[in-house]
Amino acid sequence: MIVVMRPGASEEQIQEVCQRLEAAGYKAAISRGVERVVVGAIGILDEPTRQMLMEQLLVLPFVEQVIRVTKPYKLVSSDWKKERTKVAVRDFLIGGDEVIVMAGPCAVESREQLLQTAYAVKEAGADVLRGGAYKPRTSPHSFQGLGEVGLELLREASEITGLPIITEVLDVRDLERVISVADIIQVGARSMQNFALLRELGKTDKPVLLKRGISATIEEWLQAAEYIMLEGNINVMLCERGIRTFETYTRNTLDLSAVAAAKELTHLPIIVDPSHATGRWSLVTPLSLAAVAAGADGLLIEVHPEPSKALSDGPQSLTPERFAALMEKLEPIAEAVERKLRKGGGVKGA
8 A cells, every 4th residue: 555645744743653563563664755745655455454544644734646556566656656766886876867887707717817807897988896705606517606706806895996796695693794895696597485594685775786687577577585584784786687487598588678668667777688689799899789778777798808718608708808898889779769888997098
């Protein structure tokens, strides 16, 4: 249930609505828009009690409307919040007029490899440095990442280049260490329904990038985001990274319809990962352009100085030169859909 306050409603009146909802057994969540305040009622009540409460709220002179939300996700829904959420990362926002780009190696392999990539993506205009310290791999014999050593290398790369860091967390036990380094915490496709981890992330205020599960529906993806937001963390971004279909030419199938659908159903920023979606470096550029045209708020792209020697996902990684060429192609596409490519890293001539 959503309670829409009349314009000019006082803080005291807003709190009265919250108190009524909580007395009935709901959890109240406030969304403050430009013109109106909306109070979300989170929880389950029997139908007679809910109907009676809705009627009582409608009588209040400072309540404009009471709307019953039938979606299984509430706080994530665009019904609860009409304005687009903008997630702050250091000195910029994700989800506004600017398209941001996160780039770097799939896995942190060494100090030399990470710094070489970090300098290259910064020079090309990337806004965030990506790199995996902990790597979930299908085979237990594959490279699993450098762990804490990788985190320290990411910390150093951030200090040297000034780029914010995005890296994945796999286990609740590693969360504190990852939070100490990361500006954005990535929840990978395999962890989308690790509800214990999602709840713990919800207790922080750190921005979270939630990847869509390999076989997840859009609704399941949004419900996973709801787990985080229910605990109080509103700094959530969604990431479409391809889903499993019958196709075998590509690693996964990039679902660009999910970008448009998610922007219609939710107020959260949407990021696209064309690297994991395709598994082929030659397809990363065209699908990056298509993602921005479809309305994506940002891209997550794998870059490696020597993809043929990469310990993880070399075939889908761009070289620094190819990444720089992609950044040049992105600018006119962003402008065509009335956005700007931020290019905040270290653009030539800046």
